[in-house]
Amino acid sequence: DTAVSQTPKYLVTQMGNDKSIKCEQNLGHDTMYWYKQDSKKFLKIMFSYNNKELIINETVPNRFSPKSPDKAHLNLHINSLELGDSAVYFCASSPPGRGLGADTQYFGPGTRLTVL
Amino acid sequence: ELKVEQNPLFLSMQEGKNYTIYCNYSTTSDRLYWYRQDPGKSLESLFVLLSNGAVKQEGRLMASLDTKARLSTLHITAAVHDLSATYFCAVGAHYGGSQGNLIFGKGTKLSVKP
Numbered sequence: 001d002t003a004v005s006q007t008p009k010y011l012v013t014q015m016g017n018d019k020s021i022k023c024e025q026n027l028g029h030d031t032m033y034w035y036k037q038d039s040k041k042f043l044k045i046m047f048s049y050n051n052k053e054l055i056i057n058e059t060v061p062n063r064f065s066p067k068s069p070d071k072a073h074l075n076l077h078i079n080s081l082e083l084g085d086s087a088v089y090f091c092a093s094s095p096p097g098r099g100l101g102a103d104t105q106y107f108g109p110g111t112r113l114t115v116l
Numbered sequence: 117e118l119k120v121e122q123n124p125l126f127l128s129m130q131e132g133k134n135y136t137i138y139c140n141y142s143t144t145s146d147r148l149y150w151y152r153q154d155p156g157k158s159l160e161s162l163f164v165l166l167s168n169g170a171v172k173q174e175g176r177l178m179a180s181l182d183t184k185a186r187l188s189t190l191h192i193t194a195a196v197h198d199l200s201a202t203y204f205c206a207v208g209a210h211y212g213g214s215q216g217n218l219i220f221g222k223g224t225k226l227s228v229k230p
Contacts, residue, residue, distance in 0.1 A: 032216060041153075041225075045217040048212075051135060090158065103147055103208060105218060106157040 003027050006091050012114045013081055021076045023091030030096040031055075032074035034066060034106060037088040046089075049074050061073045068084035078113075086115045117159045118143045118209045122221035129228050130145045138225045139188040139205035146189045147208030149218065150179050152201045159204065163190075202226070 004025045013019055025032065034046040047066040048055050054066065062077045074091060089107040119142040129135055139148070147166055149157040158217045165181035165188060172179050176199065180190045188205055202225045206218040 041223050043159075043204065043206075043217070043220040048217050090191075094159075102160050104149065104164050106161070107151075109158045 004091060004093055004106050005106055006060055006089075006108040006111050008055070008070055008111060009109065010112050010114075012116065014116055015030050015081055015083060017078045018077070020078070021082060021089055021113070022089075023074050023076070025072055025091075025093040025106070025108075027095070027106060029093035029106075031094045032071075032090040033094075034074065034076050035090040035092060036106075037090060037110070039087070042092070047074075047076075052064060060094065079112075080081045083115050090114050118145065118207060118219045118220040120205060120207050120219050122205055122224050125222055125224060127194070127224055127226045129226065131196055131228055131230050132194050134194065135192050135203075137190040137192075137203055137226075139190070139207075139221055141186045141219075143187075144183070144186075145209065146183065148181050149206045149208075150177075150188070150190055151204045151206060153204065153223070154201050158186045162203075192226070195226075197228050197230065199202045200226055200228045 005021045007022045022064050031050045033048045035043050036046055045058050049068045065077045068074045088110045090110045092105040094103055094105045121140045123138050150162040152162050153159050163179040168183040170181045176193045181188045202223045204220050204223045206220045209219050
C-alpha cells in the first residue's frame with residue numbers, strides 16, 4: 001500500500017553514464033515533483049508535472065529530463081552523469097484543488113545516487 | 117524570488133526542555149508546511165498552515181503562522197529523544213495557478229539528549 005514509491009533506492013554509477021530513476025504514486029494525485037537533496041541536506045525543486053504536462057522547470061541542466069507516461073508516473077532520466085549529480089533524489093506528489101491539505105506533498109523514500 | 121530561512125540550523129536540547137524553531141520567508145505566500153526527516157529517510161508531513169494566525173498541535177509539537185510577519189514557528193514542549201530529527205519548513209510558491217512548488221528552508225537538525 002505504498003503511496004509514493006521510487007526505484008532504485010541506491011544507484012552507484014560511473015561519470016558519463018546515463019541512468020533513470022522511476023517514480024510511481026497510487027494516491028490519484030495530479031501533480032508530481034522531483035527534488036534534489038544535496039550533501040548538506042538542502043532540498044531544491046527540479047521539476048513539477050501536472051496531468052502529464054511540465055508546469056515548472058527550475059534551472060536544471062538539460063542532461064536531466066523528466067518523463068511522465070501517465071499521471072501516476074514521473075521518471076527522471078539523467079544523461080552524461082557528473083560527480084556533482086551525487087545526491088538524494090526525492091519524488092513527491094500532491095492532490096488537486098485547494099483547501100486544507102490540498103497542496104501537501106507526499107514524498108517517496110528517495111534514491112541515493114552516487115557518481116564515481 | 118522566494119527565500120526561506122530557518123534558525124537555528126542545529127539545536128541540541130535536553131529532554132524535558134522547551135524550544136522554538138523559527139522560519140522566515142521573503143515574499144507573500146498563503147501556504148506553509150513543516151516536515152520531519154529522520155536520518156536516511158524520506159520527509160514526513162507534520163503540519164499544513166494555510167491562514168494568518170493558524171495554529172496546529174500534534175503531541176509535543178505546535179506550529180503557528182503569522183503571514184504579516186512572514187514567520188512561522190515550531191514549538192517543542194518537554195522534548196523527548198524520539199523527536200530527534202531534521203525539521204524543514206517549506207513555503208508554497210505560486211506559478212500562475214493553485215499548484216506550485218515548495219521552497220524549503222535549510223532544515224533544523226534537532227538532537228535531544230537525556
